[in-house]
Amino acid sequence: MRCKVLIFVVLLDLIKHASSDEIQANPNTNATLPCNITFQGNTLNVSLIRVRWTRNASSIAMFGGAEEQIKEGFSWDPTNFTNGDFSLTIMRASLSLQGVYECKVSYNSEDLPSTNVTFSIVAPPTVSVPQKWVLLEKETEFECFASGFCPPPVFFSWSIEEQVIKPPIQVDGEPGPDGFYTAVDKLTNFYPSKENQNATFSCKVSHSGSDHELDFHLNVTNLPSVRLSVVQTRSSNAPLTLYCDVESFYPEEASVSWFQNGTMLPDPPVTNQNNDRTYTTRRYFTLSPEQRQQRGTVECAVNQPGVVDPVSTSADLEKLDPQDEAPVLTNAAKASVAMMCISIVLVFLLCFGFSWSRRDEKQKSLTVSRIILPPRVIVGQKGRVSVSIEGRRVDRVQTTWFLNDTPISDTSLTGTSRSNFNCLYTPLTTIHLPSGLTLTSPASEKGPLLTSRGEMGYYKLHTQGPLHSSGKGSHLISALTFVPQISLHKGAVFKCHVSYVGKDKIVEERVSERFTILSPPEVSEIQLADTENNPDVISMTVRATQFHPDVITFRWFCQGGELSPVASKASSSPRPNSEGFFSAFSQCKLPRSEVEKGATKVWVSVHHIALKQPITRETRGFIKRPCVSDLISFTNASDQTFSLGCEITDFYPPNISVTWLKLRGGEEDDREEEVIEGGELWGPIQTQPRLFRATATLKRKPNPQEKRDKAGGVTCRVQHCSLKEPIVKHWRNGENAAPTIPPSVSVCWSSEGVGVFSIVLKRGHPKAKILWAAGGHTLSPLVSSETEEIGDDGQRELKSVCALEKSTSLPSLPEKLSERRRSSQAIKTKAAVTDPDSEEIQYIDEKVDGDNKDMDRYEETISEEEEEEDSYKEAKADTSALHINKVNLRADLRESEKSCLRVCVEITHPALHIPVYRTWTEANEEISSSA
Known part of the structure; x- marks a missing residue:
């Protein structure tokens, strides 16, 4: 002790x-x-x-x-x-x-x-700024709220276009019922100007060393100038017509009310009833000066229900509006007319010299159509707007497109920003290699549109023509292809300015109508859950996300008819998220006895304007898909029995079945053979009110033939009512078998300085991981391509290929390649991996859109655009093109000699204790390897 x-x-x-x-x-x-x-x-x-x-x-x-x-x-x-x-x-x-x-x-x-x-x-704050309309050049006050944070305090600051207008200020805030704090800061003494309409305002909230920033834009109201006038009449007893001119106001929505002696005047009735119970009405239409000068016949037609031919009357404008009658002038009027005629003659004589140099302006009159919008504008899908121009000199016409008031430039072939990737822009170029291979350097399809606001957009400008036609002259079509984005195009309009080349004067301006941007909803599956305070009722919820506009409808049905939802956020206007998309949900309830047994089929139909057909989700009861782990193997040393097992978790109902099958190997497609007896299922055991788990095991003693068969294996098949197809897990003989690795890598150099490196791994399980890297004193990871095939000996082979181009300076755009910016050629990965030393050369050329001056119809230009979009999608979906890695080698600061290029491949596998490396070094140095 x-x-x-x-x-x-x-x-x-x-x-x-x-x-x-x-x-x-x-x-x-x-x-x-x-x-x-x-x-x-x-x-x-x-x-x-x-x-x-x-x-x-x-x-x-x-x-x-x-x-x-x-x-x-x-x-x-x-x-x-x-x-x-x-x-x-x-x-x-x-x-x-x-x-x-x-x-x-x-x-x-x-x-x-x-x-x-x-x-x-520590809870970060949620920043919000209530949006409101502000008056132009009037004192305005903004509020910025920071809610749900803990502990206090927070610091508020305000900025416009990244320029601070109010330095950080500390605010402690007030605690709420839930214990979290809410704080508010105000920006006062601010007078909005026209330049602030599209400016980006920011409210920045700092809390516990982190910053939370919210950007917003002003809704500026421009007060109109109002002028009241009267239509003169000859009689004092006739009705007096007044009109009010409202000018220079914003936004477009405005209403006009009339008052007399402080009392609002009611709107005049459209129709009046006669004593015989018929009706009388008077309608007004004002002809523009251009329409009045056209003269001709004016017709008034009256359509009524049940009448095939409308009742009409017509009159000649020469009679209704005579212009050849000699007016009766007073002496003072005659003197004024005489002085005016003398002034006109003097002005004509002064301008006669200038009119001679501009005599061809009469031939420059143009007819410009309205802007044609696509019928449906869907987020992420390309749309096209166009305008048609007709005239005698359309060959000298140029067009400029605007989004609201911001000029639009062609960004379809704009490269990646240097500030983001520290490299210069390289267009789509092609490099030819020996042995019949080509490499492609990809170019981005998107570039900056509004750099001041930091947003991105895709725009492509088209001009087709001039196309010769009869009548007023030639025909020209100017079009714009764009990818709709809610942050850019919601509530926006397109503008087109038509002018002549070399001239600043705008001949015509066209403004499109506002268009609605559509985004179809993403609808979840029906989720079932318990109802609070009522265990006998199951709630069914479906959610719709990422849709626009905000109007959406949910309709619930069962086998007996339509159901009434108990909760929904679809009828009210939900708040958009940071990207401008809306989300909503709908909920319905049924008794537990009908839902759990799967006796009642319930489905919900989701309707939205962006959908051609409604989206339907259905359920037959409370079910949960199981999660199956990978197969784990182990051997009992006492009796040499072989065991396999896997975990099956989070499923409902508890009924589940497991089948074990023998797997045949050595072929390209593995096939299953007879069922293996001896499998056991432990469970199911309940883990939560409606969740179960189980363990499937298989114990057996493999025979000598199975021990020799290294390519075979075992398959575990799990079946459940929630699965359309069974979940299958495979285990192969010889798990974690190391692959055969060659002593060196293969390399092939082109005349243009592009090298293709490859390595082939044979056998092995599971699949090895391969990483390529290259550089001088330090190495940088590279992009490679791997394929897995069956070799001549019947064994699996993993082949990896990596292409790179070396340089000692930042990449630039050669002049000879800039002329080929519209061509696109690519190396096929499968051919490069299979045989990098092949002598047969095959090129793949893709044509892109170009100017076509022989088109005769506008419909043909639209067809050409559709073909171009299909080609663009195919080129983008081609995942077999091999990527060219750029490796920059600069002179060492400590030595005058240039760094040698090193290319290294790292091979990792579970059967290898440490990775295996294979290295290639420039200048014919020895190939080193380490394991």
């Missing part, structure tokens, strides 16, 4: 005390409170350990001997106690769990130094 006491005293002297800590966590996350004591000496006896965690003198968790108590919401791992780790984990942290926690540990009834841990919640 005395010896044990002495050993324990020595053990206490060797204990290292744990230090106090401060732990912070976000709400609803797990947090670990450390309590670690390092013992130097023998292994601890768990029966002598006593651990207790307290907070504010209240016990949280306690362990002693065979007894263990821990409150709900906390967890720990007693198996770590023998290692001196007594840490406590808080599940789903909340404000109520903040405070100072104390960890007390004793060993063999001797108290060890305690540990104090301060736990607190």
